Amino acid sequence: MQNFWQRFLGNPRVALSMLWLAFIVAVAAAAPLLAPTSPFAIVSKPFSPPFGDFLFGTDSLGRSLLAGLIHGARTSLLIAIIATIAAVAFGTLIGAIAGFYGGLIDDVLMRVSEFFQTIPAFIFAIVLVAILAPSAESIVIAIATVSWPPIARVVRGEVLTIRSREFVQAAIVAGQRDMPILLGQVLPNALSPLIVTGSLLVANAILIESSLSFLGLGAPDLMSWGFQIGAGRPFLRDAWWLVTVPGVAILVTVLAINLIGEGLNDALNPRLRDQ
Amino acid sequence: MSDAVLAIEGLCVALPSWADRPLAVDGVSLEVRRKEFLCVVGESGSGKSVMAKSILRLLPEPQVRVTAGRIVYEGQDLLALPPDNVRAVRGGRIAMIFQEPMAALNPLMTVGRQIDEILEAHTGMRRAKRRSRVIEVFGDVRLPEPERLLASYPHELSGGQRQRVMIAMALALDPVLIIADEPTTALDVTTQAQILRLLKELQGRHGTAILFITHDFGVVAEIADRVAVMRQGKLVEEGSASDILLHPQHEYTRALVDAVPSLTPRRAAPNAIALPTEQPLLSVLGVEKTYVGRGGSLSLGRRQVPAVAGVSLKIAKGSALALVGESGSGKSTLARCIVGLERADRGAILLEGRDIAGLSRAQLRPYRQALQMIFQDPFASLNPRWRVADIIAQGPIVNGTCRKLALDHAAELLRLVGLDPKAADRYPHEFSGGQRQRIGIARALAVKPKLIIADEPVSALDVSVQKQVLDLLDELRTAFKLSMLFITHDLRVAAHVCEEIAVMKDGVIVEHGATVDIFAEPRHEYTKALLASVPGRDWQRQLASRF
Numbered sequence: 001m002q003n004f005w006q007r008f009l010g011n012p013r014v015a016l017s018m019l020w021l022a023f024i025v026a027v028a029a030a031a032p033l034l035a036p037t038s039p040f041a042i043v044s045k046p047f048s049p050p051f052g053d054f055l056f057g058t059d060s061l062g063r064s065l066l067a068g069l070i071h072g073a074r075t076s077l078l079i080a081i082i083a084t085i086a087a088v089a090f091g092t093l094i095g096a097i098a099g100f101y102g103g104l105i106d107d108v109l110m111r112v113s114e115f116f117q118t119i120p121a122f123i124f125a126i127v128l129v130a131i132l133a134p135s136a137e138s139i140v141i142a143i144a145t146v147s148w149p150p151i152a153r154v155v156r157g158e159v160l161t162i163r164s165r166e167f168v169q170a171a172i173v174a175g176q177r178d179m180p181i182l183l184g185q186v187l188p189n190a191l192s193p194l195i196v197t198g199s200l201l202v203a204n205a206i207l208i209e210s211s212l213s214f215l216g217l218g219a220p221d222l223m224s225w226g227f228q229i230g231a232g233r234p235f236l237r238d239a240w241w242l243v244t245v246p247g248v249a250i251l252v253t254v255l256a257i258n259l260i261g262e263g264l265n266d267a268l269n270p271r272l273r274d275q
Numbered sequence: 276m277s278d279a280v281l282a283i284e285g286l287c288v289a290l291p292s293w294a295d296r297p298l299a300v301d302g303v304s305l306e307v308r309r310k311e312f313l314c315v316v317g318e319s320g321s322g323k324s325v326m327a328k329s330i331l332r333l334l335p336e337p338q339v340r341v342t343a344g345r346i347v348y349e350g351q352d353l354l355a356l357p358p359d360n361v362r363a364v365r366g367g368r369i370a371m372i373f374q375e376p377m378a379a380l381n382p383l384m385t386v387g388r389q390i391d392e393i394l395e396a397h398t399g400m401r402r403a404k405r406r407s408r409v410i411e412v413f414g415d416v417r418l419p420e421p422e423r424l425l426a427s428y429p430h431e432l433s434g435g436q437r438q439r440v441m442i443a444m445a446l447a448l449d450p451v452l453i454i455a456d457e458p459t460t461a462l463d464v465t466t467q468a469q470i471l472r473l474l475k476e477l478q479g480r481h482g483t484a485i486l487f488i489t490h491d492f493g494v495v496a497e498i499a500d501r502v503a504v505m506r507q508g509k510l511v512e513e514g515s516a517s518d519i520l521l522h523p524q525h526e527y528t529r530a531l532v533d534a535v536p537s538l539t540p541r542r543a544a545p546n547a548i549a550l551p552t553e554q555p556l557l558s559v560l561g562v563e564k565t566y567v568g569r570g571g572s573l574s575l576g577r578r579q580v581p582a583v584a585g586v587s588l589k590i591a592k593g594s595a596l597a598l599v600g601e602s603g604s605g606k607s608t609l610a611r612c613i614v615g616l617e618r619a620d621r622g623a624i625l626l627e628g629r630d631i632a633g634l635s636r637a638q639l640r641p642y643r644q645a646l647q648m649i650f651q652d653p654f655a656s657l658n659p660r661w662r663v664a665d666i667i668a669q670g671p672i673v674n675g676t677c678r679k680l681a682l683d684h685a686a687e688l689l690r691l692v693g694l695d696p697k698a699a700d701r702y703p704h705e706f707s708g709g710q711r712q713r714i715g716i717a718r719a720l721a722v723k724p725k726l727i728i729a730d731e732p733v734s735a736l737d738v739s740v741q742k743q744v745l746d747l748l749d750e751l752r753t754a755f756k757l758s759m760l761f762i763t764h765d766l767r768v769a770a771h772v773c774e775e776i777a778v779m780k781d782g783v784i785v786e787h788g789a790t791v792d793i794f795a796e797p798r799h800e801y802t803k804a805l806l807a808s809v810p811g812r813d814w815q816r817q818l819a820s821r822f
Binding site: 165166167169170171172173174175176180185188189 | 658666669
């Protein structure tokens with residue numbers, strides 16, 4: 001295990017990404033302390049440029065961009081992480097059952113997941129949020145609904161190969177029941193691809209959440225990075241910072257999570273990388 | 276020496292940092308002489324394959340790379356040649372045959388075209404000339420109907436035919452030296468015997484030198500002119516085949532020779548003979564199992580593969596029966612049916628008189644403790660994420676033993692199978708293949724079974740380790756008064772551990788009897804062929820007659 005952390009954090013891209021992510025998480029956690037006033041509060045005259053009274057300036061209504069960013073980090077991360085956990089939990093359940101039992105169950109579950117995969121993910125998410133009325137919960141549901149099929153497929157593939165391994169047969173011969181075999185023998189060995197896919201899913205979830213908010217389908221009472229970009233878009237030529245600052249925040253955070261996912265993959269499968 | 280085709284001088288090959296030792300090959304010097312059959316023998320990890328691959332620069336560089344030494348061929352150092360010149364030597368003057376013919380052939384190209392391609396790349400022959408050359412080499416390696424086979428794809432051929440194609444490919448350009456890396460290890464015994472005979476014959480006819488890598492001293496005895504023994508990257512002994520095989524000097528060579536399972540059949544222990552009136556522990560009556568190929572939903576006909584076609588056998592309390600057969604004979608399927616991993620289509624499996632054949636997994640649970648299995652692959656049969664103690668204690672815990680007691684018992688079992696009880700807290704990856712197989716045996720013993728089904732338990736192990744594991748099984752069998760069904764493809768192994776043998780072919784048992792009788796007087800043609808194919812029989816007889 002020590003070896004794993006050495007390989008993981010020894011990669012400079014991963015180390016930098018982890019630093020950035022830790023910073024964002026800290027900011028999100030401490031949001032009420034860092035920016036005690038509501039991010040929707042009007043604090044100054046509109047369009048004050050960055051590095052004046054306010055670090056990142058103010059937007060078209062005179063709201064502090066920095067306060068918005070701080071609270072937006074909270075929204076984006078929270079929604080992305082909850083949605084990912086939901087998608088991973090559901091996808092793992094479906095994939096594990098399909099892979100472990102095979103046959104008709106597998107056929108039915110995989111056809112269902114294919115049905116979800118054939119619908120363009122983002123359009124599907126928009127439709128879901130529109131039907132459920134925009135709120136934090138409906139965004140989580142929408143993201144989880146469009147994200148679980150790839151997880152299910154990854155888990156199913158892993159379970160299929162692990163199920164035929166001899167230690168699983170040994171457990172059957174020992175008289176273990178299905179659930180302990182699935183939870184104790186099979187799934188722990190499917191963990192590494194699951195962790196990698198799951199971490200990449202967080203980045204994807206942040207993107208979907210931002211896109212929904214950009215289109216005005218975000219939670220109306222929550223500040224978010226996508227909402228900031230959407231609100232700043234008409235003034236792109238007069239006040240460039242309105243779009244640029246939250247845009248860069250999204251870019252760097254998504255990039256950091258992707259690099260961490262890649263780093264996890266390299267660290268969990270060291271031999272693959274070198275071959 | 277002037278008649279050397281290839282001279283390896285002080286070769287060192289470095290391994291990547293995560294390997295267990297810094298050098299795969301450590302200062303090896305070796306000569307392959309003109310027209311000789313040189314066998315390099317060693318256990319897995321001895322560096323013999325790495326050495327062979329470095330000759331043709333096939334190492335997975337830069338992780339594994341040559342750090343010192345020269346490989347001299349026709350006065351040139353192959354290691355210093357530019358890549359283009361190496362390519363001309365590779366395939367042209369020095370050819371290579373690999374272990375796994377299915378992996379070495381391109382599945383999307385006909386075998387004829389694959390050889391044609393070599394001729395096209397290395398010679399200026401015209402198409403018609405090339406075709407006749409391909410047919411010629413196919414005939415040379417005794418492939419039936421060369422014209423028809425030209426247009427076949429690798430998957431349409433049997434394992435033996437594929438390896439013949441590989442040999443034909445190596446022969447196509449009349450090389451001076453052929454390097455064969457365990458070319459018969461993946462083949463059945465009878466096929467192996469044919470391929471060995473073919474190689475020896477071709478070598479005599481074409482005068483090619485052959486560098487043959489193997490782990491099996493039986494194979495060495497069949498074909499070698501000269502033998503080199505490798506251990507942990509170093510050459511420990513080198514000499515003529517007769518010297519090494521009959522008078523090994525180095526103690527490691529002696530240990531390897533001793534470890535080859537002897538062909539002396541095991542006699543039934545007098546106390547093990549069951550009274551005829553006594554009920555057998557296990558009776559298998561007319562068991563059949565057919566696999567139905569799971570075609571796609573669009574395919575109409577479903578392929579049916581009969582794996583076991585009506586097998587009956589009995590195992591008395593305390594006896595050991597070896598089920599011998601080649602791949603595809605249905606022996607493993609039968610074992611899986613008995614232990615309840617598959618359900619037999621027809622027939623009865625009586626465990627102490629009660630039929631367990633048709634039971635569901637839940638119904639079978641009470642009988643699990645009586646039946647345990649030892650698996651083939653020691654690397655796949657232990658859960659890498661569990662501690663050894665938990666792996667062994669799993670069976671008893673499932674069956675209701677309290678956890679603490681089961682873990683204590685696991686430590687005791689580890690001592691019994693010859694491992695340090697401290698091993699209990701470690702994970703499987705910290706153990707070698709032989710040690711893992713011991714853990715597998717301890718796991719099977721943990722629930723105090725009556726019958727152990729061992730499915731090729733030593734075929735993934737090195738010969739020297741094989742013997743230790745077989746002896747351990749034997750010891751435990753008497754200590755625990757176990758019955759055993761031992762599944763193997765190797766008659767030598769069967770003779771070593773079991774007093775009774777059943778020979779299986781194409782899903783049926785063709786011969787069944789006491790080991791002594793079968794070895795003395797095999798009745799069925801197939802048994803005779805199997806016995807005749809055991810590599811190194813004459814040598815073993817010579818060895819035996821010396822004592």
